[in-house]
Amino acid sequence: MRAGSLSIQPMRFLLCLLLGVLLVGCSGNKSGSDSSGSVYTVKRGDTLSRISRMTGTSVAELARLNGIKPPYTIEVGQKIKTGGSSKLLGKKSTSTAKVTPSSAVPQSSWPPVGQRCWRWPTSGKVIMPYSTADGGNKGIDIAGSRGQAVYAAGAGKVVYVGNQLRGYGNLIMIKHSEDYITAYAHNDTLLVNNGQSVKIGQKIATMGSSDADSVRLHFQIRYRATAIDPLRYLPPQGSKPKC
Template sequence: MRKRFDRTLLASLAGAWVALAVSGCANVGQPNAQNGAATSANAASGVPAANATGAASGDPAAAAPLSIDASDNAPLKKAPPLVYRVRRGDTLARVAQHHHISVKQLQAWNGLKASARLKPGQVLHVASPETVRAAKAAAQSAAQRASQATAQTSAQASTQSAAPAPDATAVREVTQETRRHASSVTLAWPAAGSVVEAFQPGETRGIEIGGNAGDPVRAAADGKVMYAGTGLNSYGSLIIVQHNKDFLTAYSHNRKLMVKMGDIVRKGQQIAEMGDENNSRVSVGFEVRRDGKPVDPLPYLPQGRG
């Protein structure tokens, strides 16, 4: 379990902005350089906000929430053109001036002589060969990432569709429970391995349970999936489950998610496959939050393990 303290998670949950105070799992001694704006939970969402008392007391584990990098949502600048199709009346000087390059560059990139005349419809390179190569490499990389994302989405959709949907009675019972306050919660072990890193107040956010890649990660109790994705720094593939108004659990570093946001899950149901995403070993990072503050999961789990 790592010592990094992330800043802010802003996730849209059922139309409400929810802030969950859960930190990143990073190697001890690695400070976090991410900046974010803190926010509190919307009361209508039923998800507890970060514990303000813990933050005021100087407990970094209670104050530091998850963060999402929203840079992907920034507007993209239009890339300069790589080629230009000659129009009637164009000259080398006019084309060069329009694309902010010199006539010599335009001639060199297209093998043209100074006396060359341009023909309508002729295609000219208006970027250096290095720029063209970089653009092609970037396009290939983007296409590869898009293909991988499509394959991953398809695999997750296939897995989720194969899972039996809970009946109406189960959905109603779990939904009612998530809206109630509770002084405690009874949890099951989310994985079959041993505890490879224990909870340390102020330094770690939970425990790590070791295992093998692909081992099942199971819901520790009935609840509703409030987050399932890979958008959080240092967590890898993360699932957050709300059990009632006071308790949440988080499961990080998975190699595959088997539930999506909004799903109702039952205690012992497989929700992910264990992995090592954003982690130095194969394990599941398991965290328990009470009123937004990280607490030791062991007192809520059956004894005789780890």
């Protein structure tokens, strides 16, 4: 089924599936930390925004529950109250979203480099790399300045624009084919609409800190619902894609 021919009901299903995939990709934590009930134990490399994505509780709510003030500094071993499960679009909780897990396509079966043309969605230092660990970062976080341009990493059709998914702030998702979707989170201003076709390199948003503890872009490439490492497929930063 082509993106341009999606009817209303399939589009709703696709939207719920995509949001659920993001939740599963960043929820739960089994590697070296205690996430029991509504309390999470901070481990090395954690930030408040990362905990927000894993637990589905907004950064603002985490800060309020734990009396954490800007710049939202947390320490290894610190107990963070998460406020329990959140709602997905007001209907499903993070614990009941049943979708294809991030491990559905093993790394050995990831698409070859160069199969598709990608460009950097913005410029800046990668402050959090991709991780295959349970509860790890299923994309890359790129630091920048507020208002900095965010670009479409490839040509495609916008399938989601909104902020219903806690932990991602103002989020844009672009479908590039039946196999590929990219996600752009924590934006300030959103410059595209649902159903809009975009070109590679088109400005789609401005960078912000919505549901994050600092200005950044969280960027994902998903192949058949599996989050794959963007750094493996993006060209060297600062260079144009060779396609």
